[in-house]
Amino acid sequence: MPTWVPHIVQSFVHGANVAIAHLHHEAALVRPSASKHSGRPFVVTDPNPPISYGDLYSAIKVLSHHSFSILYLPPVFMLLLSHIVEIYSGLPFLPFPLSILGKLLPPLQGDVRHLGPGLFSITTHLIASNADVSKPLSEGGLGYKGVMTTLEGIVLEVLEWNREHEHLGDGEGKIRKAYTTSVSLAEKIQKLGAVGHQVATTT
Numbered sequence: 001m002p003t004w005v006p007h008i009v010q011s012f013v014h015g016a017n018v019a020i021a022h023l024h025h026e027a028a029l030v031r032p033s034a035s036k037h038s039g040r041p042f043v044v045t046d047p048n049p050p051i052s053y054g055d056l057y058s059a060i061k062v063l064s065h066h067s068f069s070i071l072y073l074p075p076v077f078m079l080l081l082s083h084i085v086e087i088y089s090g091l092p093f094l095p096f097p098l099s100i101l102g103k104l105l106p107p108l109q110g111d112v113r114h115l116g117p118g119l120f121s122i123t124t125h126l127i128a129s130n131a132d133v134s135k136p137l138s139e140g141g142l143g144y145k146g147v148m149t150t151l152e153g154i155v156l157e158v159l160e161w162n163r164e165h166e167h168l169g170d171g172e173g174k175i176r177k178a179y180t181t182s183v184s185l186a187e188k189i190q191k192l193g194a195v196g197h198q199v200a201t202t203t
Contacts, residue, residue, distance in 0.1 A: 004073040004123075006054035011045040011128040014153040017146040018044055021133060024142040036140050042133040046153070047146030050127050056154055063158040065165065079120055086116045114183055 021044040028037040061068045091102025107113070135141025 001057075001068070002071040002073050003053065003057070004075040004078045006057060006070070006072065007052060008123060008125060009050050009052045010126045011050040012150045012153070013045050014146075014148045014150070016148050016153075017046055020147060021142060021144050024133075024144050028137055028142055031137070033137070036137075037142070040140075042142060042144075043128050043130070044133055044144065045128045045130055045146075046148065046150040047130070048149040048151070051150050055151065059151060059154045060158055063155060063162070065162045078115070079117070082115045082117045082119060085112060089113065089116070111183075 021042065025037065025042065028034065057068075057070055061070075085108065088105070089108060091105065092099055094102065130144065130146070132140070133142050133144040136143050
């Protein structure tokens, strides 16, 4: 897997912790003092210091049944490449005659088309705090306490991956379940929506 962010530290949150925070919020809203909590957003993270992506890679490498290797890429090279990708992708929208060149060149395919300078704003250190949501109800918080750390969540994900692939070897004809990123899932949903709209307008 290619990466340029092993040193980046970010806060994560497991779905179980989010669900617990939601339940705390619902309970607070039915209390007489609900005005302290109604309409307020709360930041929720896992109950541990944020981990680095390198920690995540180490967990996968140790726990996965399948081999997992990292290709470390220089961040500066990737940033420069992202600008090239942005220029290439924007050629069709430039003034004439550059727009003609953009229409003649094939569009980018695969994950590389998502590599733009804007991507680097989310591949930086991002640390969130549970300070407000963990305060007691009397102080405007929700009394939130997470039940699962980030590494525990990662371990569960890798173990589930192993279970799903335990009968699939490396032999010919064996098909592994493909991992779906949030970006590729959004694209699939967008395509299905476009097809549904087309069917609805033609019938």
